[in-house]
Amino acid sequence: MSTIERLGMFQSEPEAPDAAASQTCPVTALGAAFDPFSETYLADPYPFFERARREEPVFYSPETGYWVVARHDDIVAVFRDPKTFSAALARHPVTPLCPAAAKVRDGLDIAIEPSLVDEDPETHLKHRKIFGDAFTPRRVNEIEPRIRAIVTRYIDRFAADGEAELVSQMLYEVPALAIFIFLGARDDDAVFVKRLGSARAVVNWGRPGEAEQVAMMRDMGEHWAFTRELVDAALENPGDNYLGDMVRLHREDPSRFTVNYLYNVMFLMQFAGHETTTQASANGLKALLSDRAQWDRLCREPGLIPGAVEEILRYDASIFTWRRIATRDAEIGGVTVPAGAKILLLLGSGNRDDAVFPGGGTFDIERAGAKRHLAFGNGAHFCMGAPLARLEMRIILEELTRRLPRMRLVDGQDWEYIPTLTFRGVQKLRVEWDPAETPAS
Numbered sequence: 475m476s477t478i479e480r481l482g483m484f485q486s487e488p489e490a491p492d493a494a495a496s497q498t499c500p501v502t503a504l505g506a507a508f509d510p511f512s513e514t515y516l517a518d519p520y521p522f523f524e525r526a527r528r529e530e531p532v533f534y535s536p537e538t539g540y541w542v543v544a545r546h547d548d549i550v551a552v553f554r555d556p557k558t559f560s561a562a563l564a565r566h567p568v569t570p571l572c573p574a575a576a577k578v579r580d581g582l583d584i585a586i587e588p589s590l591v592d593e594d595p596e597t598h599l600k601h602r603k604i605f606g607d608a609f610t611p612r613r614v615n616e617i618e619p620r621i622r623a624i625v626t627r628y629i630d631r632f633a634a635d636g637e638a639e640l641v642s643q644m645l646y647e648v649p650a651l652a653i654f655i656f657l658g659a660r661d662d663d664a665v666f667v668k669r670l671g672s673a674r675a676v677v678n679w680g681r682p683g684e685a686e687q688v689a690m691m692r693d694m695g696e697h698w699a700f701t702r703e704l705v706d707a708a709l710e711n712p713g714d715n716y717l718g719d720m721v722r723l724h725r726e727d728p729s730r731f732t733v734n735y736l737y738n739v740m741f742l743m744q745f746a747g748h749e750t751t752t753q754a755s756a757n758g759l760k761a762l763l764s765d766r767a768q769w770d771r772l773c774r775e776p777g778l779i780p781g782a783v784e785e786i787l788r789y790d791a792s793i794f795t796w797r798r799i800a801t802r803d804a805e806i807g808g809v810t811v812p813a814g815a816k817i818l819l820l821l822g823s824g825n826r827d828d829a830v831f832p833g834g835g836t837f838d839i840e841r842a843g844a845k846r847h848l849a850f851g852n853g854a855h856f857c858m859g860a861p862l863a864r865l866e867m868r869i870i871l872e873e874l875t876r877r878l879p880r881m882r883l884v885d886g887q888d889w890e891y892i893p894t895l896t897f898r899g900v901q902k903l904r905v906e907w908d909p910a911e912t913p914a915s
């Protein structure tokens with residue numbers, strides 16, 4: 475049996491979760507109504523979230539086989555108990571692979587192992603300390619000028635046009651370039667690698683068709699080969715960047731982590747580091763431009779931008795659910811879930827919980843306490859890349875408000891979201907402005 479078969483697509487198959495969960499799973503009206511791939515829900519899940527928090531904040535969903543948690547404090551309690559609520563299924567495909575994709579998978583020469591996001595305390599604590607401590611403010615801050623130069627370059631390309639589709643013309647590529655600079659990979663490869671990973675959100679967290687699954691498996695093989703080459707080159711000649719730092723730590727003491735583990739973390743970071751930020755930025759610009767007064771305010775007072783970034787992450791998070799699996803019978807918000815229960819944490823719901831964010835459904839760039847949002851998770855696995863994501867989002871807003879303050883949404887556009895359980899991001903964002911009113915760069 476190949477490693478990957480043993481591990482499912484990314485890591486070990488949870489032990490008979492469906493069997494365990496189905497022993498005691500009361501199906502209520504709310505549970506039956508939860509249809510996370512329906513068009514209505516994907517377009518706007520927030521009315522359902524509000525109802526869940528009010529009526530039944532922890533419920534079983536027969537459609538997905540998950541126990542679903544809607545309130546902020548219950549979600550935090552799950553995140554903060556990693557022994558009881560394992561992260562092992564974080565990247566497990568929601569839809570099983572079809573035979574054709576499984577065949578491609580079995581032919582791949584890759585060695586995926588749990589790495590940070592799907593590790594449990596026995597190994598996670600040690601690895602997180604090493605990889606998290608190296609993710610220093612200095613390493614993040616030193617690349618600010620380069621990220622700003624990239625953002626400026628992208629805006630220059632369309633500033634004179636009077637219109638743009640911001641996702642494809644800027645937001646899709648900028649975060650990929652930023653993570654590549656941070657890791658120490660060549661900029662030229664960033665867009666190619668981003669495309670290799672772009673089907674992964676739907677294949678792992680959605681309801682992909684067979685062709686999509688097969689293509690994604692092939693892309694994954696190519697992406698793995700790219701990652702190995704990247705790490706192998708750094709092992710020969712470590713640069714002055716995050717990957718170089720990790721190689722130096724490995725050389726000092728190879729027992730810290732294996733080379734294969736380093737392949738895995740770099741493979742993870744190249745995906746985790748951009749799709750999330752692309753979508754968060756797109757959701758944020760949609761919210762801001764839908765509320766002209768707040769956009770204008772931000773243009774006049776750029777000092778409000780860091781707070782606006784937190785409110786954007788709270789109001790419409792790009793990772794709006796995340797998963798755990800119970801290692802024993804446990805209680806969540808007064809409801810008992812059985813050992814093996816798969817748990818879906820509705821981060822987007824927790825982010826609008828009035829008990830923590832008064833008037834949670836209102837977008838307010840000056841909201842006090844917005845930073846308590848769950849967009850980056852919480853507890854031991856709290857997003858390691860959060861400082862980099864915040865930096866990128868800040869620069870994107872600083873440059874767009876400075877260069878295109880008169881930018882407005884094109885009227886009547888349809889908002890399309892990718893069909894996944896976990897990723898939420900508007901796919902197209904059409905804007906227009908009068909080029910004559912655009913300040914010079």
Ligand code: HEM
Nearest residue numbers: 590591746747750751754850851852855856857858859863
């Ligand atoms: C807006 C952008 C981003 C969002 C919304 C986001 C969200 C998340 C979430 C929800 C988790 C899981 C937390 C948990 O299990 O408790 C996570 C983990 C992680 N993220 Fe991010 N992320 C973003 C950007 C980034 C970037 C730029 C990187 C770049 C390196 C990154 C690297 C990671 C890593 C390595 C983990 C695993 C940490 C661990 O398990 O110890 N993320 N992120």
